[in-house]
Amino acid sequence: MTVNVLFAALPQRWDSYRAPLTEALREAGVEADLRTDFPPEEVDYIVYAPNSSVQDFTHYTRLKAVLNLWAGVESVTGNVTLKVPLARMVDHGLRQGMVEWVTGHVLRHHLGMDKHIRGLTPGDWPQDFPPLAEDRQVSVLGMGELGAACATTLARLGFAVSGWSRSPKSVEGVICLDGPDGLRQALSTAEILVLLLPDTAATQNLIDADALALMPKGAVIVNPGRGTLIDDDALLAALDSGDIAHATLDVFRVEPLPADHRFWHHPRVTVTPHIASETRPKTASRVIAENVRRGEAGEPFLHLVDRAAGY
Incomplete structure (x- = not known):
């Protein structure tokens, strides 16, 4: 069964993530349709950057998890419309x-x-x-x-x-x-x-x-x-x-x-201009793909955020 993965980040990030994320999902054995636009009710997973245009998760009724591209999640944890598991980036x-x-x-x-x-x-x-x-x-x-x-x-x-x-x-x-x-x-x-x-x-x-x-x-x-x-x-x-x-x-x-x-x-x-570390598409894509694989296999997600603690 094909899973629908929405890439929700700034548009300029799509070019750097499309190929490595597609390859990582394939290597993880996940049959996925990866796009930057889906009808909300058809989305299974969101690969997410908090500065994307997606801020209201209410209409994502099929959503299984939000997979953050950043280590920081402080701007997401307080979103009351987000009801599904949130994973932060650790790679x-x-x-x-x-x-x-x-x-x-x-x-x-x-x-x-x-x-x-x-x-x-x-x-x-x-x-x-x-x-x-x-x-x-x-x-x-x-x-x-x-x-x-x-x-x-x-x-x-x-x-x-x-x-x-x-x-x-x-x-x-x-x-x-x-x-x-x-x-x-x-x-x-x-x-x-x-x-x-x-x-x-x-x-x-x-x-x-x-x-x-x-x-x-x-x-x-x-x-x-x-x-x-x-x-x-x-x-x-x-x-x-x-x-x-x-x-x-x-x-x-x-x-x-x-x-x-x-x-x-x-x-x-x-x-220094916020350059201490950055999410690298190649390594981050492997983490995202593994979490999608886990979700489809019914296994626990990696790096889940404790919403009450804020991280």
Whole structure:
């Protein structure tokens, strides 16, 4: 039996996904009709980006699941018209891209590379050697798929890594912390803090003035998670005072970051344009196809979202 799969994303994404998604469905043994337009009552699965034109799921009466192309689902979970299972994107490409970006920037700050990349002047010969990674404390807030992968990689490089999550986790080579006391411990030891939490009511403005005051003087923040995790004004105050030495930020409350935002011009801020990781069509298509196969076989879907928790 042919299943109808609706691709609901920005039109320019269709060209990059059509071939790999068609191939992945074929390899998964799924006979599928994949299109960008169906009568709603004929759709079995929606391959979905939250910024697509599909926002009301009421008329998709045959729908079995919505398969998100993004890791972030905060803009979907509150949709009251969505009654079927929602799966978020967890795939090799997304995970590996995040690991590479986070590792690169943690090493950059650990080694003090900015000073040398920006160039020395004649007579300038500062031999201030960094500590070994084993003597550098790194804390990762958020120990989901991406956070755990980043924390594990940093630990394998020798860093002393703590990972914090709301619920208890166990990750080899990482000191796993949870709850309010664990958060305070993670912050108080973080010479480099990596933020990989989802955007939920519980995480918004988590890094506020009180949290920043717990961190060691001269600490660095790396945020490829969500812009809402940080109180911008509190961070700017901590940067101005030197309590926080630098912030490398890939995500913001408003994107693109407005031209008049102080982050653009602050000497202790690095702005990157939301490039820490991206869903790659080839690897993401395999995850989507496997979930369609599971749905048709009556097996549990992968990476289901807890709608109450928001991720």
